[in-house]
Amino acid sequence: xxxxxxxxxxxxxxxxxxxxxxxxxxxxxxxxxxxxxxxxxxxxxxxxxxxxxxxxxxxxxxxxxxxxxxxxxxxxxxxxxxxxxxxxxx
Numbered sequence: 176x177x178x179x180x181x182x183x184x185x186x187x188x189x190x191x192x193x194x195x196x197x198x199x200x201x202x203x204x205x206x207x208x209x210x211x212x213x214x215x216x217x218x219x220x221x222x223x224x225x226x227x228x229x230x231x232x233x234x235x236x237x238x239x240x241x242x243x244x245x246x247x248x249x250x251x252x253x254x255x256x257x258x259x260x261x262x263x264x265x
Contacts, residue, residue: 177226178207178256179233181240185249187218194247195220195240202236203228218249223256 183195192211199206204224211220226233237253244251 177233179224179226179253180256181220181222181224181251181253183211183218183220183222183244183249183251185218185244185247187213187216188248191218191247191249192220194243195222195251198240198243199224202231204236 181195183191185191196206198204204226205228206222206224208223209220210222211218213219226236229236231239233253233255240251240253
């Protein structure tokens with residue numbers, strides 16, 4: 176399994192979750208875990224996903240997600256789980 180961490184942060188608006196999840200479903204990227212909160216008008220979502228069944232290269236998908244974020248006014252970042260873990264190790 177190739178896991179990744181996707182974060183979405185920005186001003187809340189209608190359709191953020193739908194746009195991200197539609198992209199993931201269309202590209203056969205499975206959501207393993209998801210958490211989202213809204214603090215005042217700010218939206219924050221973190222997802223653990225499985226990239227092992229997609230035909231897209233990780234960097235291509237990460238760039239496309241970033242582009243979706245730009246189009247809807249949020250910041251979307253995707254990181255491989257192993258790199259994310261190394262960056263946040265104490």
